[in-house]
Amino acid sequence: VTVAESGGGLVQAGESLRLSCTASGVDFKEVGMGWFRQALGKEREKVSCINWSGGTTHYSDSVKGRFTISRDNGKNIMYLQMNNLQPDDTAVYYCAITRGWCYNGGYSPSGSWGQGTQVTVFS
Numbered sequence: 598v599t600v601a602e603s604g605g606g607l608v609q610a611g612e613s614l615r616l617s618c619t620a621s622g623v624d625f626k627e628v629g630m631g632w633f634r635q636a637l638g639k640e641r642e643k644v645s646c647i648n649w650s651g652g653t654t655h656y657s658d659s660v661k662g663r664f665t666i667s668r669d670n671g672k673n674i675m676y677l678q679m680n681n682l683q684p685d686d687t688a689v690y691y692c693a694i695t696r697g698w699c700y701n702g703g704y705s706p707s708g709s710w711g712q713g714t715q716v717t718v719f720s
Contacts (some may be wrong), residue, residue: 598600598620598621598622598623598652598694598708598709599620599621599692599709599711600618600619600620600621600669600694600708600710600711601618601619601620601690601711601712602616602617602618602690602692602699602711602712602714603616603618603714604616604714605714605715605716605717606716606717607690607719607720608625608682608717608718608719609718610682610683610684610718610719610720611681611682612682612718613664613678613679613680613681613682614679614682614716615676615677615678615679616632616675616679616703616714616716617674617675617676618630618648618674618675618677618678618692618711619673619674619675620673620675620692620694621646621673623694625670625673626649626670627649628649628694628695629646629694629695629696629699629703630646630647630675630692630693630695630706631643631644631646631647631692631693631694631695631699631706632644632645632646632666632675632677632690632691632692633690633691633692634667634686634688634690634691634716635688635689635691635713636687636688636689637688639688641691642657642718643657643702643704644656644657644660644664644690645657645677646666646695646699646702646704647662647667647668647675647699648699648700649670649703650670651670651711653699653700654666654694654699655699655700655701655702655704657702659685660679660686663680663681663682664677664678664679664680664702665677665678665680665716667677670720675692677692678692682716682718684718684719684720685718686716687716687717687718688715688716690712690713690714690715690716691710692711693706693707693708693710693711694706694708695707
């Protein structure tokens with residue numbers, strides 16, 4: 598299985614970005630997916646997940662109300678729309694296939710990581 602992230606960039610606080618994630622080597626429409634991020638010097642943390650159909654999502658408290666996860670199973674792609682970005686959102690963002698329950702945040706990454714995409718937010 599291979600995943601690839603794209604869409605990161607350098608933005609000012611309050612601006613938006615949309616990240617994309619593609620997955621190959623897996624039946625995309627049958628797997629849960631998630632976004633994770635790792636800031637410099639910190640542990641990788643969960644950001645958001647979405648179940649196989651897109652009908653269930655979960656967000657970490659730090660991004661709830663600002664980020665929206667979605668997926669297009671016809672195109673094998675997942676998105677993370679990030680609005681009102683803040684300096685604390687600066688990190689490398691990764692996507693991954695997930696296991697466990699998404700609805701309550703009890704998910705974890707499964708399989709290999711992609712290269713990630715850098716998001717930098719300046720004030």
